[in-house]
Amino acid sequence: MTGPVWITATPPATDGELHIGHLAGPYVAADMLSRYLRADGTPVRFTTGTSDHDSSVEVRSLRVGRKPDEVAAGYREAIAADWLSSGVEFDEIVHPGASTAFVGWLRELYARMAAEGLLVPRTRLLPHCASCERWLHGAHVTGNCPHCDAPGSGGMCHECARPNDCGDLLDARCARCGGEARARRCRRLYLPLEPFRERLAEFWDDGAGMPPRLVALCRRLAEDGLPELAVSHPGEWGVPVPVEGFPEQRVDACFEAAALHLYGYAFDRRAEPGHTVHFCGFGHAFCHAVLLPVLMFTRGLKLPQDFVVNEPYVLDARDAEGEPPVWALDLLAEHGSDTLRRHVLRERPTARRTAFSHEELRRTRAELDATWNRWLSRLFAAVREECGGVVPDAEPGGAGWPTLLRRLERAAEDLREAYGPLALDPRRAVAVLDEAVRCAADFADVNAHLHDRDRGRAPTTGGDERPRALAAQLAVAAALTAWARPVMPEGADRLAAALGVTPGGPVTAAALCAPRPGSRLAPPSGPVFGF
Template identity: 65%
Template sequence: MSTPLWITATPPATHGELHIGHLAGPYVAADVLSRHLRADGRPVLFSTGTADHTESVELRALRAGRKPEEVAEGYRVAITADWLRSGVEFDHIVQPRRDRGYQRWVQNLFLDLYGQDVIVARTRLHPFCPSCERWLHGAFVMGACSACGARADGSLCHECARPTDADLIDPVCALCGSPGERHRCRRLYLPLEPLRESLADHWASTESSPRLAALWESLLEDGLPEVAVGHPGDWGVPVPVDDFRHHRIDACFEAVVMHLFGYGYDHKPLPERAVHFCEFGHAFCHAVLLPAILIARGVKLPQEIYVNETYRVDAERAHGFGGEAGVWALDLLTEFGSDTLRRHVLEERPHGRRTEFRRDRLERTRQVLETTWNNWLTRLFTTVREDCAGVVPDAEPGGTGWEALRRRLYRAAEDLREAYGPEAFDPRRAVAVLDEVVSCAADFGYVNVFEQRRPRRGGRRLPTITAQLSVAVALTSWAWPVMPEGAGRLAAALRMKPGGPVVPEALAPPAPGVRLDPPSGPVFGF
């Protein structure tokens, strides 16, 4: 059996619930690719984890007067529930505080790298808050990125994706607002410069966006950094080095090796191909630190990285009922359903550029599903009930314009395969093609409705019904990666199994005599 294609998505920090930006970023898009490949019969492993040990979790706990583990566990449950409700189905979600053997595994890997001098100790100036008596790292410090000047915390700059750590300009304590003082601090680092040649070769062979390539090339030109992999603190996985027992493993390092733990790379063959989904601001972890660790371990892993930009929220237009910002995944899923939300975030996906969330556009998405998709299906099911007693007629697909429409639909199937596939993945294009398929089928139905009014119509009406039913059957496969809930309801109505391969051959009506079971409500969305 061949090794699976490995798909990962960035582990979210468990300091809050998922919001619309998370769904528009890595998670729904990665699920679309996973569903398509599975339907095509290809082995897939789709994994992620929850970043329970980020400093933002501890910061939130301190502000709320709670324990960090309580915050992490509460939001871990909420996040996994949001994934489930949005139809994002992982094979494995690493739970750092629950998975057996996780902490020891991470510490052993860390210790191996330290023993090989891949991880080394350095003494450098680092921000310290005298008021809180705390070293400022990660979410505990805010300042300006020394590379691009954007506002950033002490982990990664979300604007240029470079590590910030101790290099922030004008650091300020996020807990009390006091300016940070720079004191000497001895910590553990992973220097990337000794891996320059291997990293350069790896990046040259990696499929990526021009912006990601620009990050790699600028890092090589400026000199590869030494990445902090530990910090003084009480929250997180303890550093397993005697002189640093009061330190914790850095959250970025942990998020990277979390993927390796989830795959189990040290006791089974690595995949021939890995695809990582992340926001550009998190790209350093996937694109730089992960291959550096693998290279240091003597492992070669071909990678592709799909990065998305920021999905911005316009506070003026994003408000829901009660005057509160309606951007949380749970609220939007409850109000609009997974079909509408998934379709919308894919259509608005911030790919190559930043896009903006607006409720009026989400409402338009709901209207498109209602007035085009559901309206056509309702008319089709009504026609089957009234003209055929609710069963599939015994007639070959046909009608005025059918041959031209069938050729167009075959081309649409090929376009969908391309848009869903890893070689030219473009979920925005998939949404546009699906809309075209439904619009063409609806137009075909309107044109041929007059067959019933012809005095000598004979059985001319029945082929137009089976023609439209064949499009409906195709959608149970073609729309499955984007809107699995609606595709499942449609398949149930047609007495079929959803989620078949996205191929032209899916365009075939149900067997004659099958009694349809249309839902009482909308098929797609609600």
């Protein structure tokens, strides 16, 4: 039995709310793919979690004077609200800080790997702050990456995506007090990756769809020698290490995040996925492309996988009006999920960094009103004035309809390609949808002359064509309830309710079918897409 398509998205750390960069990265794009596949009849399991035991959570707790579990719990709730408001719908969200079942499963996995000799003790240098009397790991220590010299924290460099052992950070300092960090010898558990070289190389070369930058990262790792990855650290926050001899150490958050994905799919309760697609920012690529496959190997799993990797969405630069970036929930409340989803998919930093701009977001909202909503409001008004608000009993037609139909049929094929996992391209999907709506609006303007508005009736010449032109536009609108739903589900569902059709059908040319003749339309009082 072949299992579903498994879609994963990087679990965010619960040290803060989601910002628009998170939505522009893995979450909305992964949800777009999930919605497209489900509508096409493909079984999907879409999973993520929250990185509750990330060191950044403890750092935040120390700064605000609260317990780490309180910080994690509060932001877990906020993140869940952000996902819900933005229309990102998961099948499974694993919360390590609130799941005793996951913690037990993780400890069992960890202990088994240690018993099999896959985790080994090593004594190496680890930064320590004498003033804070604290070992420094992850977000507790800042410095420069030993591989690319970029400023960052311990554990994983978000610039070059390569791991560091904290002790080899350049100019290491305590993140809490800013004092100089002194390297001291510390015995921890490590996962040597070199024994997995051949299997990883085969995985990277065969069946793993990777963007070029991720391919280059994996090649550099292999050329330099795969590292031994620290998977434990001394501390008080996190899952206790279930290995004798390490009583005051915790499981590393990166290891936990990779294991979280395996737990979220629940391999013990369902068939292995037929295909896997991982969504992540480049800074988290090591976890998805190296550590997660290794954990799969240890469990006898080898899956065909693709990777959808985004670059950073720059948030620290102010736009032309000097407005600072704001949190996702604020933007959702101001602009709505349709506008925000469409914007981040069109501006998504796929191959290069892009910068967020309030003005560009407002322009996106204006574009929806000027094209999509303007055309739909005029269409609903025409049906109300000319047909009594019911769908005309006419075959789609009108001046230029055969040409428009051919273009729309090609648009359906272009959308299937842009939405599909093999050539996923959110920007292209938005562009195709926009062009389809513009073509429909142009068709409406051309055929408006068939109606004699002065006398309130159809003229003798072309009188049979006017209802057909309206039916044609209604067919396009009905198609958008399926075609646009992966991008703007809220507006697509609102449009389906107005037309009296079922939303979320397959993205195909067959969706170009007007509602049942004689059915009464129920247009919304406000805009269909956005607000």
